[in-house]
Amino acid sequence: MADPIHLLHFADVHIGMENYGRLDPSTGTSSRVRDFLDRLDEVIDFGIEHEMDLAVFAGDAFKNRDPEPTQQREFAARIKRLADAVPTLLLVGNHDMPGMAAKASSMDIFQALDVPGVILGARPEGRVIETRNGPVFLAWMPYPSRNRLLARDEYQGNSIEELEMALRKVVAEILGDLALQAEAHDMPRVLAGHLAAAEAKLGSERTVMLGRDVAVFTSTLAEPAWDYVALGHIHKHQDLNPGGRPPVVYSGSLERIDFGEEGEPKGFCWVELERGGTRWSFHQVQARPFKTVHVDARDQSDPTEATLAAVEGMSLAGAVVRLIIRLRADQQTGFREREVEAGLGEASSVVIVREVETEARARLGDLSPEALTPIQLVDIFFQTRQEAPERQQALLGRAEELMRDTG
Ligand SMILES: [Mn+2]
Structure with a gap:
C-alpha cells in the first residue's frame, strides 16, 4: 500500500x-x-x-x-x-x-x-x-x-x-x-x-x-x-x-x-x-496562557499585601492574567492596583477586576438571590440606589405593573 x-x-x-x-x-x-x-x-x-x-x-x-x-x-x-x-x-x-x-x-x-x-x-x-x-x-x-x-x-x-x-x-x-x-x-x-x-x-x-x-x-x-x-x-x-x-x-x-x-x-x-x-x-501550539486568579481579601487588613502574597509562587510568566479581587466597600481606596500590577510584572498583561461587596450584597446576608422574588430583588436594588423613600415606592409600583403586564 x-x-x-x-x-x-x-x-x-x-x-x-x-x-x-x-x-x-x-x-x-x-x-x-x-x-x-x-x-x-x-x-x-x-x-x-x-x-x-x-x-x-x-x-x-x-x-x-x-x-x-x-x-x-x-x-x-x-x-x-x-x-x-x-x-x-x-x-x-x-x-x-x-x-x-x-x-x-x-x-x-x-x-x-x-x-x-x-x-x-x-x-x-x-x-x-x-x-x-x-x-x-x-x-x-x-x-x-x-x-x-x-x-x-x-x-x-x-x-x-x-x-x-x-x-x-x-x-x-x-x-x-x-x-x-x-x-x-x-x-x-x-x-x-x-x-x-x-x-x-x-x-x-x-x-x-x-x-x-x-x-x-x-x-x-x-x-x-x-x-x-x-x-x-x-x-x-x-x-x-x-x-x-x-x-x-x-x-x-x-x-x-x-x-x-x-x-x-x-x-x-x-x-x-x-x-x-x-x-x-x-x-x-504554544498559545499564550490566559489565567484567572481569584483573591478574596474581605477579611484581610491589607488587601494589597494579601493579593501579593496570594500570587507569590504562581507561574504567571508570560500569561494574560485576570485578577478577580473581592473587597469590602471600605477597602476600595486601600487597594493599591499599581503595586499589584508591579508584583505581576512577569505577566504579559494584567486585568484587575474588583468585586466589591455592596450594601445590597451585605443586606442580602445569607439569603440567596434565587430565594427572593423578582420584586423583592428590585426593591433591594432601589434601596442601594439611595433614592428618596417616596420615589422608591413609586418606582417599585411601576416595576410591579410592568411585571404584571409582561409576565
Ligand atoms: Mn469564521
Whole structure:
C-alpha cells in the first residue's frame, strides 16, 4: 500500500486581534499580533519538518475584512512559504469576506497574482490535487453567507425562519453535490468547510461574530464519500464524529481571544489520509496562557499585601492574567492596583477586576438571590440606589405593573 498523504489542517488565524496586547515599538504592531503570527509559524514549521503533502487553511485569516497592509504582508509571507512547499488551500471565511458580494475578499489577491501552489476557496468547488504522494480529491465550501447564497428575488419577503431553512437547504445541496463528485474519484477525498455545525460546542468565535450563522447538521458533513472533513469557524477544537468515518474536525483557533478559552488547548491537525482509513492527531501550539486568579481579601487588613502574597509562587510568566479581587466597600481606596500590577510584572498583561461587596450584597446576608422574588430583588436594588423613600415606592409600583403586564 502507498504511503498515506500527509495533510496539515489549521484555521481561524485571526491576525489583527489586539486585545490584551501592548504596542511593540520595534515593529509598530501589537504584541498580540506578533503572537498570532508566531503561532502560524509554528504550524508551518511543523508541516515542513514532517514533510506534509498538502495544506488546508480552513478560513478566517484576519480579524476583520479590512486588514492593515502590515498584517496582509505578514500573512502573505507565511502563505508563500507554505505554498512553495505544497499545494495550499486558502478557504474564505466570514472574516475574510467583504460585506458586498461584488467586492474583493482579503484573500483574492492570491488569485489575482496567481501565486503558484495556492488554491483559493472563494466558491464551492472540488478538484483533483496532485501531491508528491499521489492525488487527492479536495473539495471546499467557503462561509455560507446569506447575502451571497440567497441573493435571488424569490426570497424577498420571507420570514427569518423561512430564510434559515432555505439557506440550510442550499448549503445541503452544495455539499451533496460535492460528495457526489467525490465518489467518482478512487483516491483520498477531503472536504474543507468554513461553517457552523449545529452540534458544535461554541468557542470564542462568538465574541468576534459578524452576524448570525446558518447551522449545518453534522450528518450533512459526515458523508462516507469523505475521508476527512476539515472545518474552520468554531474556535474550540473538536471532532463532531468521534470514532466514526469520516472524522469531522474543527482544528480550532491558534491563539486565545478571551478568558472563556482559558482551559482550552490550541493547535492544528495532522492527518494521515487514506481512502477508507484516515488517522489524525491534534498538536498543540504554544498559545499564550490566559489565567484567572481569584483573591478574596474581605477579611484581610491589607488587601494589597494579601493579593501579593496570594500570587507569590504562581507561574504567571508570560500569561494574560485576570485578577478577580473581592473587597469590602471600605477597602476600595486601600487597594493599591499599581503595586499589584508591579508584583505581576512577569505577566504579559494584567486585568484587575474588583468585586466589591455592596450594601445590597451585605443586606442580602445569607439569603440567596434565587430565594427572593423578582420584586423583592428590585426593591433591594432601589434601596442601594439611595433614592428618596417616596420615589422608591413609586418606582417599585411601576416595576410591579410592568411585571404584571409582561409576565
Ligand atoms: Mn469564521
